[in-house]
Amino acid sequence: MKSIRAEILEPEVFHLNPKKSDTKLFRTVTRLLPSSLSWYGAYLFGAFPLDMSQYGSLFNTTRIPKINKDSLFQNEYAKHMVVMKGGNFYVFDVFDKDGNILQPADLLACLKYILDDTTPPAEHPIGVLTTENRNTWAKARQHLENIGNVDVLSLIDSGIFTLCFDDVEIAGDLYFLLRHFLHSDGQNRWFDKSFSMLITKDGYAALNFEHSWGDGVAILRYFQDMLKDSSENPRIHPDTKPSNCRPESLVRKLEFKLDDKAKDYVSQGKKNYEAFCNSLHITYIEILNHGRKDCRNFKVSPDSLMQLAFQVAFHKQVGKFVATYESSSTAAFKHGRTETLRPCTMATKTFCEAVNRSNRPSNSELAAMIKKCSEVHVTLTKEAAMGQGFDRHLFGLRRLAEQGGGKLPAIFQDPAYAAINHNILSTSTLSSPSVRAGGFGPVVKDGFGLAYSIWDESLGAVVASYPPARDGPGYIDCLRAAFDDIFEILKSSNT
Incomplete structure (x- = not known):
């Protein structure tokens, strides 16, 4: 995320003729050329550095439902991530006041604190509303804001991304894996987020992403870089101990204010989504x-x-x-x-x-x-x-x-x-x-x-x-x- 905003992340390159351009010579020439001319050097080789404008919407971005036309919201100054477990929402800052990412052991402590929380699954899981018809969801969201949930929704919208801890085990069942990661029951999801990282009890992981802000180019690059970095330079090991950073003071559980109308929206959303998933x-x-x-x-x-x-x-x-x-x-x-x-x-x-x-x-x-x-x-x-x-x-x-x-x-x-x-x-x-x-x-x-x-x-x-x-x-x-x-x-x- 910081490399994107500092404009030092290297682009992917499309090679019209890889034998000619995907070479050491090409990389040497483009590196030696001044930045104002490097594009022309790439052009002469028949290589095209790919546009990176989508990458800026990868983090801190959410699709907001509006009547007939949604909007994209972004708050690049937000420092927190959103964690979902059992349809409940938690937030905590992953950057300090100077913009430095927290130590891995501190992050581990916060995530373990959330996993150990004994709060039961949400009786009225608000996330299921993101599965609804967009106009229906727009009306439901407006009602949630009217009854006092503006700040809670703002924290979800501005989060860096959403991490969903799912209380299920894939156990090698590829059919179940596909259904669960594509749609699940919607109760532990916020499908409006630019992307959500999904993790099951037995360690299967996936990314589910909202498509309006970008395409597979950006999300696949993130997936590949994340896997490469965590595999080659792991910060956390099975024997890593959480720090004593007092996670209870860092993690905040979000509470929605709900009236009967809001609960009805959720109840109907669950029924509609279940019917939709059963049709697929x-x-x-x-x-x-x-x-x-x-x-x-x-x-x-x-x-x-x-x-x-x-x-x-x-x-x-x-x-x-x-x-x-x-x-x-x-x-x-x-x-x-x-x-x-x-x-x-x-x-x-x-x-x-x-x-x-x-x-x-x-x-x-x-x-x-x-x-x-x-x-x-x-x-x-x-x-x-x-x-x-x-x-x-x-x-x-x-x-x-x-x-x-x-x-x-x-x-x-x-x-x-x-x-x-x-x-x-x-x-x-x-x-x-x-x-x-x-x-x-x-x-x-x-x-x-x-x-x-x-x-x-x-x-x-x-x-x-x-x-x-x-x-x-x-x-x-x-x-x-x-x-x-x-x-x-x-x-x-x-x-």
Whole structure:
């Protein structure tokens, strides 16, 4: 956090041609150039330091519910963190008056004090309100403020981040892990926080983040740096003893003032969220015998192979081709967020129809189609990263037309435009040695949310859906068959 604000945290770099730019020479040249010219040196190498404007919202930031339009709140001067346990809230300062972080043993003492607190789980867990419809939550929050909770809410909003101690054990159950870290029962969460760190009784940890302030670029960097630092330079060990810093004088338990109306909001929020969670199905697939190395040996883009498998599986299950969304970061531009990459192409359509029919072509012909799909996908990936997609451009034009009043241009009323924006396959990748899995829900009721990871030796995807509109387990079966088909084709044509 301090390195971000001191502007000394190094950016991630996007390399158009890693063999040319991801080198010692590149790093030496850019280091020797004055800061006013280092960007030009990077440009000449075809390397683009990624925008870091999102990083400033990583800490001390909360999304505030408002009627019809939320706002982001930030207080960068706040020194405290928020801890949740059993739906109860605690705060304590993690920086001293001079801006220095507390000693690890002092932090340990404060956290142990909270863990040892015998206060029972909250009867009316306010955090569940952050799961509600935004306008409903806005009204509920306004009521909470009106009855005397302004200061308590302000402390939650301004906290550096939220640490949630969950009284559950994962015990190696990946299905439970996915459901718990994606949504849980909402009672020990404050989903409006920029991010929350979640920790279970048996030591599983995750980050759950609110998406309006930023994208995976910032949150993944935080996750990776935190894991690397704590692994290579641990400040706390199993035998570390808490300090005698009198944590009871440092930790404050927050108390909400509640009337019958506030309690009704919470009660209804719990019912609504339980119904929503019960409507969501989450499953996953792991391919343990193939990974990034195999893709490179076959001279196929790993990301294109994953996306092709998604297309083959959906075509095998449903017999159709549908709007498919893949998120592509545009952080190569100042304040860049994302562009849409459209992985469903004429090349993938040709392959799906060929591989899924009974009298399919030879494996050598199918392998050539796979490589064509890869070439097209790589081109689209570069274009999207360089801001050459069409989705965000058209979205901006449509919003301007709507704000201007009058009749919308014909393109925005065309059924084809509506169809391509109804993203039945919504996909995003989160591949890092620091991350076991990631997940998100479908963006439409009849869609799939596909969060996938690509490692050197394995592949995986988390599949979320709303039955009966979509059959998640059936899609997993088709996806496994698709991977088997694709790798068998590539292996047979490579021998």
